[in-house]
Amino acid sequence: MKTIQNLSEGFTIIVDEDEDHGIIAVYTSTGEYVTVGELSYVILDKQIKINNIEVLQEYRCNGIGELLINVLEINHIDKVIDWGVTTELGMYLQSKFD
Numbered sequence: 001m002k003t004i005q006n007l008s009e010g011f012t013i014i015v016d017e018d019e020d021h022g023i024i025a026v027y028t029s030t031g032e033y034v035t036v037g038e039l040s041y042v043i044l045d046k047q048i049k050i051n052n053i054e055v056l057q058e059y060r061c062n063g064i065g066e067l068l069i070n071v072l073e074i075n076h077i078d079k080v081i082d083w084g085v086t087t088e089l090g091m092y093l094q095s096k097f098d
Contacts, residue, residue: 011036011064013071019043024071026064037064039072048072049082053090065093073097 002016012029016022026037037055041048050072055064072081083094 011067013067015071015075017043017075024068026067037068039068041072043076043079046078047080047082048076050084053093060089065089066096069093069097 002014005013006029007013010028010030012027012033014023014025014027016025021040021042023041024039025035027033027035035056036059037053039053040051042051053065053068055068069081081097083090086094
């Protein structure tokens with residue numbers, strides 16, 4: 001499944017997943033497309049395991065990480081998110097969803 005959604009804030013979200021893993025990416029949609037954030041994950045029976053979340057330095061603390069997690073939650077409302085091992089920034093992001 002691959003879905004694309006343009007946001008009015010000048011970003012485009014692409015969700016690309018198959019039955020056992022996926023990637024959600026946020027791109028700038030003005031001029032040259034630049035990946036500003038990406039989340040990779042594994043889909044298990046009743047859980048989503050996050051492998052990696054990365055947001056470009058200049059886009060951090062602007063809601064991109066939250067947007068990635070929100071899209072993941074919306075697409076997998078019936079599953080629990082396993083954050084795995086997190087960095088300090090990852091712990092801060094996770095605290096917004098606990």
